[in-house]
Amino acid sequence: MLWVEGSCLLTSSRVFSKIVVNYNSLLRTPFRSTPNEMDEEQPCNSNLKEEEVRKRQNSNQGSRGSNSSRTSRKSFRLDYRLEEDVTKSKKSKDGRFINPWPTWKPVTIPNFLKWIFTEKDNSKVPSSKQILDLHLPVLTPYFVQNSEQFGKTGAGMRVTWLGHASVLVEMDEVTFITDPIFSQRASPVQFLGPKRFRGPPCTVSELPKIDAVLISHDHYDHLDYPTVMSLNARFGSELRWFVPLGLLEWMQKYGCENVIELDWWGENCIPGHDAVTFVFTPSQHWCKRTATDENKVLWGSWSVLGPWNRFFFAGDTGYCVAFEEIGKRFGPFDLAAIPIGAYEPRWFMKYQHVDPEEAVRIHIDVQAKKSVGIHWGTFALANEYYLDPPVKLKEALDRYGLQTEDFFVLNHGESRDININDDGFE
Numbered sequence: 157m158l159w160v161e162g163s164c165l166l167t168s169s170r171v172f173s174k175i176v177v178n179y180n181s182l183l184r185t186p187f188r189s190t191p192n193e194m195d196e197e198q199p200c201n202s203n204l205k206e207e208e209v210r211k212r213q214n215s216n217q218g219s220r221g222s223n224s225s226r227t228s229r230k231s232f233r234l235d236y237r238l239e240e241d242v243t244k245s246k247k248s249k250d251g252r253f254i255n256p257w258p259t260w261k262p263v264t265i266p267n268f269l270k271w272i273f274t275e276k277d278n279s280k281v282p283s284s285k286q287i288l289d290l291h292l293p294v295l296t297p298y299f300v301q302n303s304e305q306f307g308k309t310g311a312g313m314r315v316t317w318l319g320h321a322s323v324l325v326e327m328d329e330v331t332f333i334t335d336p337i338f339s340q341r342a343s344p345v346q347f348l349g350p351k352r353f354r355g356p357p358c359t360v361s362e363l364p365k366i367d368a369v370l371i372s373h374d375h376y377d378h379l380d381y382p383t384v385m386s387l388n389a390r391f392g393s394e395l396r397w398f399v400p401l402g403l404l405e406w407m408q409k410y411g412c413e414n415v416i417e418l419d420w421w422g423e424n425c426i427p428g429h430d431a432v433t434f435v436f437t438p439s440q441h442w443c444k445r446t447a448t449d450e451n452k453v454l455w456g457s458w459s460v461l462g463p464w465n466r467f468f469f470a471g472d473t474g475y476c477v478a479f480e481e482i483g484k485r486f487g488p489f490d491l492a493a494i495p496i497g498a499y500e501p502r503w504f505m506k507y508q509h510v511d512p513e514e515a516v517r518i519h520i521d522v523q524a525k526k527s528v529g530i531h532w533g534t535f536a537l538a539n540e541y542y543l544d545p546p547v548k549l550k551e552a553l554d555r556y557g558l559q560t561e562d563f564f565v566l567n568h569g570e571s572r573d574i575n576i577n578d579d580g581f582e
Contacts, residue, residue, distance in 0.1 A: 372471025497532025
């Protein structure tokens with residue numbers, strides 16, 4: 157059976173397995189009653205030719221200056237660059253958030269069904285654990301094996317990939333996690349919907365002390381109810397939740413007390429760590445968890461600005477001019493976490509998910525010194541081959557004259573130190 161907007165439709169056994177795989181996407185799809193020709197490629201005003209991108213990258217690198225002051229704590233003064241115009245969030249007449257970007261097109265029921273029934277699934281995730289372990293190993297995070305090393309980053313930062321869009325970041329004396337999901341399925345129920353083919357590298361109980369959680373939007377693979385409950389049970393009111401506008405009531409309903417709800421360009425901090433500013437920044441996406449709550453919650457990215465480091469989390473997004481705005485206002489970033497998976501077929505996915513080449517453009521737009529690829533290798537949410545994202549990423553880096561160390565990928569559970577030497581400093 158296939159649930160569409162609360163209605164039950166019968167389908168043949170021939171397509172049942174494909175429906176189950178895309179169950180979560182179906183619940184998340186922002187359906188429209190009017191037709192929309194998504195097969196036509198819409199020109200992107202912010203798309204740059206490769207030569208132009210290279211020029212911008214070179215310009216950004218030249219403006220970053222010296223990092224020698226990292227060995228002593230900087231006096232904190234956030235550079236807002238208020239002269240830069242930024243795009244604010246917008247709502248339709250019915251009070252629902254809308255994408256202000258010319259590069260956005262909503263999904264229609266006909267196009268969703270066209271994707272489900274006519275597009276070939278090329279993900280080809282093997283059922284063999286041995287093969288998966290060979291190509292996508294799941295490592296035990298360092299903080300589980302050597303907890304005494306946790307938090308020792310000096311003036312640098314450390315990132316650990318926990319799968320999908322979940323990264324654990326240690327920087328500027330705070331630790332936070334992005335879009336955590338430790339469940340086996342990205343779904344409202346744990347017996348149906350996309351199942352992870354690579355398990356989480358640790359449990360919630362094995363996590364170190366976390367100061368904050370950043371939520372980009374409310375889709376089931378980014379806002380996971382069982383994980384929220386587990387984190388709240390473990391850390392309680394000491395854990396600060398940073399969430400988009402419209403999500404406060406949901407968080408409080410399930411017992412989360414220390415919740416900060418922000419609009420685009422809104423900012424706040426963690427009590428006792430006010431030198432680190434968390435800013436909710438734009439992206440191109442949408443929200444939906446039930447049949448009636450479409451786009452009642454805002455979506456976005458996060459910019460974390462500290463006296464030593466700056467971190468950017470793109471969340472889930474299509475490519476748009478927002479990232480140029482973010483880079484101009486808050487860049488350069490020492491590290492960015494940018495999605496590189498769930499992008500095929502492009503005629504359907506491009507408005508909501510970037511492909512690896514567009515991920516490289518985001519890396520350049522936000523002026524990231526380093527980036528890590530996320531949103532791949534965990535759930536089969538689209539039609540590309542499950543190992544393609546890092547391959548396509550390397551091809552894109554080569555086209556733009558960048559190195560693999562500029563935009564890298566990690567194994568599940570693997571960590572990478574940024575700006576840290578043996579003394580804990582750059």
